Each structure stands twice: as structure tokens, then as C-alpha cells.
Amino acid sequence: MSGFVLDPRLQNDSVSIMVTGLCDLRLSKDARWPWLILVPRRAGITEIFELTPLDQVLLAFETELVAKALKEITGATKINVGALGNIVRQLHVHVIARFEGDANWPGPVWGFGRAEPYEDAKRDELTAKLREALSS
């Protein structure tokens, strides 16, 4: 964990929901989609395979816990999971709830249009539900 510093673009574009065993779990500041980002708290990692084998298993486990919770909370048609990193190289995994007819359905969310800000109440409700689901 030593030496880990969150990339300033991730810091700016998302807010922390909770710290998991491996990751900082963050919510994207984009109300168009319930969009979570898992950032392993490890320094100098760009690709998943650069993590230790144990951390790779932890990341897979935490990603799927979060994906399952997001599906249950939102009733999403499909969960999209991706680790791209073409712009921000610090390893981060996207977990996004998608719905038929959403802003870019069935295309990907990355690089599409502009983020729309959350209403505070809507963001707080989603955040509270996620914390509850992931703590039980």
C-alpha cells in the first residue's frame, strides 16, 4: 500500500464510497449511469497482471461483489466491467449499471458525451445503498 497516491483525474471525476481490502471504491460524478470505479491501493500498477497473484484474486473478488450489489440495487439490464486505462494509466476497474435505452445503449459509456452532475439526494441514496449492501 505504501506509496499509493490516487491519480488526480480519478480524484477529480469520482468520490470515495468506501475502502475495501484492496481498493478505494469510488462513484463517478456522472449521473447518466450508476458508475463505480475500483482503484487498487497499490503504487505503480497499470495492468491487472502486474498485481501479485493474491491481489489479482482480491481484485476479481471485490469487482464481482461490487457488480452483484450494483445489479441488485439498480435492477440494471446488464453490468459492464472494464479496465481500459488508455487515458488514466493508474489501474482502475469500471463497474457500470446499464439499462436498455440509456444515454448510449448498447454502446460503451467511455468517451461518450459529457458527464451530468448528480443531484445530492440521488447520489447520497445510491451511496448509502451501496455501503449497506457491501457491509452485510
Place this chain on the structure above:
Amino acid sequence: MSGFVLDPRLQNDSVSIMVTGLCDLRLSKDARWPWLILVPRRAGITEIFELTPLDQVLLAFETELVAKALKEITGATKINVGALGNIVRQLHVHVIARFEGDANWPGPVWGFGRAEPYEDAKRDELTAKLREALSS
């Protein structure tokens, strides 16, 4: 494994390279990017978290073996990994080699433009290198 049948769109848009412990490893018929697809040979699965815990670990392990091999073979700037499934619901994981300045860099590959066919020699060379890297 019983009951697994490959989705006809995956069958049509990609060719099998090898069978791994869990997956059918396939090469997309799109020469714009070295683009691999791992399809777990399990029936009726749409989301990664619907796999058994062991299969989830196997999928993570095989995905990262493939990602590492693809990075080494191609010298890619960045590997993109994603499980979207908005169109084809049968669970499949994309592993794509991306290069600065490629056809949609730094945007995602999904839904962008039209696939370009491989020259046979180029496809066969990539396939042979992958089989060798993943067998050693």
C-alpha cells in the same frame, strides 16, 4: 460444461485459437486491433458473478495469462479488458491490444466503425504466437 453452446454472433465474428481450462479463447475477425475473446464454456451465464467462485477465479487467471501474453507479443501501449454483453448476453471477456494512434485511440473499440478483415498470413502469425506463448 454440459449444455454450453457458443452464441452464433460470437461464432461468426471470431475464430477459436485454443480451448483453455474454462474458456474457448477466440480471435476477433477484426484486423484493426489484436482482439481476443474468452468465452467461459458454461451454459446460461451472463454476468461474471453468476459463475461459481472457482470459475470466477479461473476466469480471472486465464484473462490475465492471455492479457500478459498479448502485451508481450504485440508490445501494446495498453491492454483493454472488458465484459460488456449489452448486445451478446452470453458471458465473454474482451482482451484487446491498444496502441497510441490506433483507429479509435484513446476511446474504446466497442461499437466503433467496421471490422476490417485479416490477411491470412497476419492472422496465422498472431495465432501461432499466441498458442506458443500460452502453451509454454
